[in-house]
Amino acid sequence: MNITTILNENPLFKTILNQANMGIYVLDTNGLFSFVNHYFHDLYGSSDTKFENSDPLELIVPEEREKLRQKLKSHLTGTNERESYISRAIKNKGQEIDIALDVASLRNNEGQIIGVLGFVRDITQHVQTMKERKRFEEQALMIEKLAALGRLATTVVHQINNPLEAIKNYLYLLKGECGQVEANKDMIEKIEHEVFRIAKLTRQIVEFAVPTSTKFPALDIVCLLEETLFLMDKKIRTYNVTVSEDFVDPPPQVQGSPYELKQAFLNIIFNALEAMPEGGTLSLDVENIGSNVEIRISDTGSGITKENLKKIFDPFFSTKDPAQYMGLGLSVSFHIIHNHGGAMRVESEPHKGSCVIISLPISSS
Known part of the structure; x- marks a missing residue:
């Protein structure tokens, strides 16, 4: 049958x-x-x-x-x-x-x-979700690589510029004392040319590491934060951290560079996770205050002492292992927010967690 x-x-x-x-x-x-x-x-x-x-x-x-x-x-x-x-x-x-x-x-x-x-x-939706997750993970990896490259570039430039300034000063003195001798004149001009060429290269490296464009498109700040959380999803789960969100509706728009703002948010969220090695709560709140949008990123971690809070935005300042951390994360974030016409501050007490408050102008377009 x-x-x-x-x-x-x-x-x-x-x-x-x-x-x-x-x-x-x-x-x-x-x-x-x-x-x-x-x-x-x-x-x-x-x-x-x-x-x-x-x-x-x-x-x-x-x-x-x-x-x-x-x-x-x-x-x-x-x-x-x-x-x-x-x-x-x-x-x-x-x-x-x-x-x-x-x-x-x-x-x-x-x-x-x-x-x-x-x-x-x-399983079309599932496959699309997996492809989207892979795309975000690849983007996260790229952002991390670029951020690391930016931190390295800034460090290298900082180390080069100090002796470079000394060379410029000695060259100026040498030019005054020996520059009138014809045999020395050509050699001093060549040295001067190369020194200023190095100075130009270091400026270009800084501009690459920390972009300074002021012509930004309009962005949905809530969408940008959600994307940043998505990029950090694996690390958030690794740290056993719970995420709490309180976003204003409708979401405000700001003028900004999505890459730069994501880099700033990634640095802040990464610091928050590092402060909660045993787990905790990461809170993100967005509200409109006058013509600005205020973003508050809070953790329930170890907090920061009053002495360290004063130095929190100083380049190369870090309370972590100096062999692994350069202390540039918050200073880079501060520069990015400032470059977007905003302001950034930190409120914290030891054993009571920390809160990073970012204020950005709402887009008028």
Whole structure:
């Protein structure tokens, strides 16, 4: 007895399959549809399409068909009893969807293969979410690399500029004493040219590390904070930190560079997580105050002493291991906020946590 006969003689079995909340299909020994349930019809966007006796691989995108054809043969011959696949299918109006397939060989009481049973689910949204997460993770990695490069560049420039200023001063004295001698004049001019070329290069490095553009697009500040939290999601979970959000509605817009503001928020949130090694709560609050938007990023961590609070924005100041931290995170964030026409301050007490308050002008456009 073949699978089609079995299905026709058992209407209750069909009724049960039609109640299922996923696509179910049965193929005969020729690999053609014998039965598809109601959900399968809905999944492919058609309630009146006659799938019976048609080739299921016609529903698969062309580039996947041959691979699945070989898989189907293995199920029909019994060399592969059951397996799960991820593929792409074509709905009746040409729309492509991502699907998950669970396929198994069907045997009768004598152990003979009489067909194939399959389950299909639309996982398009899940795949898109995973792709979006991957994109954000890649973006987070890039931001971290750029931020590290910026911190390194700033440190290198700082170390170069000190001796460079000394060289400039000595060169000025040397030029006054020996510059009138013709034999020395050309050599001193060449030295002077190279010194000022180095100074120009260090300025360019600083401009790259800390952009100073003032022509910014309008940004949704709440959306920007949500994206930043998404980028920090893995680290937040690693620190066992709970996130609390209180955002004004509708969200205000500011004029800003998304990269620079994200870098500032990432630095602040990273510091907050570091202050809560045993877990805690990270709170983000946004409200409109006059013509400004105020962003408060708070933690329930170890807090900061009054003495250290005075130096919190000083470049290269850090209470952490100097071998791992350069102490530039908050100073870079402060510079970014200042460059956006805003203000930034920190409120903190030891053992009572810290709160970074950022004020930015609301966009008038």
